[in-house]
Each structure stands twice: as C-alpha cells, then as structure tokens.
Amino acid sequence: MTTYEALSNKFNSIRVSNIARNLQDLVRLAEEQELSYLQFAQALVDSEISARNESRIKLNLKRSRIPRIKTIEEFDFSIQTTISKRQVKGLLDFTWIDNRENVVFLGPSGVGKTHLAIALGVKAIYAGYKAVFYSTIDLLESLDLALAQHQLKERIKSLCKYDLLIIDELGYLPLDRKSICNFFQLINNLYEERSIILTTNKGFPQWGEFFADETSAIPVIDRIIHHSRIFQMNGESYRLKKQLEKESDAGNP
Numbered sequence: 001m002t003t004y005e006a007l008s009n010k011f012n013s014i015r016v017s018n019i020a021r022n023l024q025d026l027v028r029l030a031e032e033q034e035l036s037y038l039q040f041a042q043a044l045v046d047s048e049i050s051a052r053n054e055s056r057i058k059l060n061l062k063r064s065r066i067p068r069i070k071t072i073e074e075f076d077f078s079i080q081t082t083i084s085k086r087q088v089k090g091l092l093d094f095t096w097i098d099n100r101e102n103v104v105f106l107g108p109s110g111v112g113k114t115h116l117a118i119a120l121g122v123k124a125i126y127a128g129y130k131a132v133f134y135s136t137i138d139l140l141e142s143l144d145l146a147l148a149q150h151q152l153k154e155r156i157k158s159l160c161k162y163d164l165l166i167i168d169e170l171g172y173l174p175l176d177r178k179s180i181c182n183f184f185q186l187i188n189n190l191y192e193e194r195s196i197i198l199t200t201n202k203g204f205p206q207w208g209e210f211f212a213d214e215t216s217a218i219p220v221i222d223r224i225i226h227h228s229r230i231f232q233m234n235g236e237s238y239r240l241k242k243q244l245e246k247e248s249d250a251g252n253p
C-alpha cells in the first residue's frame with residue numbers, strides 16, 4: 001500500500017471522503033503552487049467543505065420533488081410585465097424564508113406562476129434551504145392517505161421539516177370537506193414556522209368557490225396572507241402565445 005493509499009484510507013475512516021478521493025491531486029496542486037503549510041491546510045478543508053455543500057445541494061434538489069428545473073434567468077420579463085425582475089431578484093436574499101413569510105403568485109393560467117415558484121425554490125436550495133414542491137392535488141392526496149392511515153400528524157410534521165413548501169395550483173379543483181380540514185391543519189402548522197410559496201389562479205375573494213364555502217376558506221387565507229408577499233400576475237398565456245407564434249410561422253414561411 002502506498003503512503004497515499006494509507007492516508008486516503010485514514011481520511012475515509014473519519015469520513016472525510018473528498019480529501020481521501022483527491023489527496024494526490026491536492027498535494028500536487030500545493031506543490032505546483034508552492035503553498036505554505038497553512039495554505040495547504042486551508043485548501044484541504046475548503047475542498048472538503050465545498051464538496052459536501054455540493055452533494056448536500058444535489059440531495060436536497062432530489063428530495064425537493066421539483067418536476068423540472070426552471071430558472072429566473074430563462075424567465076422573459078419583457079413578456080410578463082406585471083412582475084419585475086427587480087421584484088423577483090428582491091426575493092433572492094431569502095429574508096422572507098428566514099422570517100417565515102410566504103410568497104403568493106396569483107393569476108390566470110400560463111403566466112409563469114409555476115415557473116417562478118420553481119425558480120425560487122431551486123435558488124433557495126442552492127442558498128442552503130430545504131424546499132419541497134407539491135401540486136395541490138398530490139399534496140391533498142398525500143394528506144388524505146396519511147389520515148386514512150392515522151398518520152396525519154406525522155405527515156404534517158415531516159412536511160414541516162422543510163424550510164419552504166411550494167404548493168402549486170390551488171384553486172383548479174373543488175376541495176371536499178376532508179381535504180379542506182387536512183389542508184387547514186397543514187397551513188396552521190406551517191403558519192409563522194415555515195414558508196410557503198403558493199400559486200393560485202383564483203383571487204382571494206373567489207376562494208369560497210373551491211373551498212366548500214367562504215367560512216372554511218377564510219382561516220386558511222388569513223394564515224397564508226398574514227405575513228406574505230403577494231404578486232398579482234396577468235397577461236396572456238405564455239404557452240398559448242408560443243403556440244400561436246409557431247402556428248403563424250408555419251402558415252407564413
């Protein structure tokens with residue numbers, strides 16, 4: 001066994017795996033750059049820390065259930081003028097997550113609500129937060145299932161482990177009594193403890209339409225909007241716009 005292998009094994013045995021894996025390269029680099037002992041010690045520890053950060057981000061992205069990556073960079077603010085780049089960039093310091101505030105994107109279909117919700121979620125994960133994405137249907141289904149298995153409390157607790165819960169597309173389907181009750185319990189647990197990004201196609205006055213009635217909608221709305229930044233987005237559907245452009249291009253070669 002070479003000295004490198006023996007030393008690598010020692011690093012592995014104390015779970016310092018990045019240094020173990022790259023020991024030879026790190027030493028060569030130090031020699032080439034004529035690092036001092038102190039600089040070398042720093043380079044070793046920095047390489048381990050940045051590798052750990054990277055793998056934590058990768059794991060958190062995997063656990064986030066984000067269906068497809070969307071970025072703020074690919075969001076065209078010249079098309080969606082009801083929200084500004086500055087407003088979105090203003091959310092990237094994540095003080096709203098630190099303060100347990102919520103973000104609500106409200107507006108009709110296709111205006112980019114889910115895109116921005118995902119893009120913020122991804123950035124939050126890169127900034128070191130834990131985020132999880134659920135479509136409303138999946139979320140309610142999972143709460144329903146937990147209730148049936150007498151595990152609702154545990155399920156809600158496990159969702160509260162995330163700093164940020166993204167609830168996508170509330171308002172498209174009417175909710176039954178059981179779902180409303182589960183949803184209220186979830187929101188009540190998250191209130192002032194964790195952050196939510198909510199996307200919805202319905203303005204708050206219309207929430208009574210998909211909740212059984214206004215009375216059950218109000219306590220949920222109250223808790224979501226109490227500490228929140230609400231972005232009303234409008235305009236035409238990006239999907240529709242692109243499809244129409246494609247069709248008109250095909251028609252006018």
Ligand code: ADP
Nearest residue numbers: 074075076080109110111112113114115238239
């Ligand atoms: P919503 O959730 O409001 O219904 P989405 O965020 O799902 O809309 O947007 C629909 C599609 O259009 C997605 O593929 C999204 O990436 C894209 N999209 C929407 N708005 C923009 C925009 N301003 N710039 C770039 N892509 C956009």
Ligand code: MG
Nearest residue numbers: 113114169199
């Ligand atoms: Mg959407």
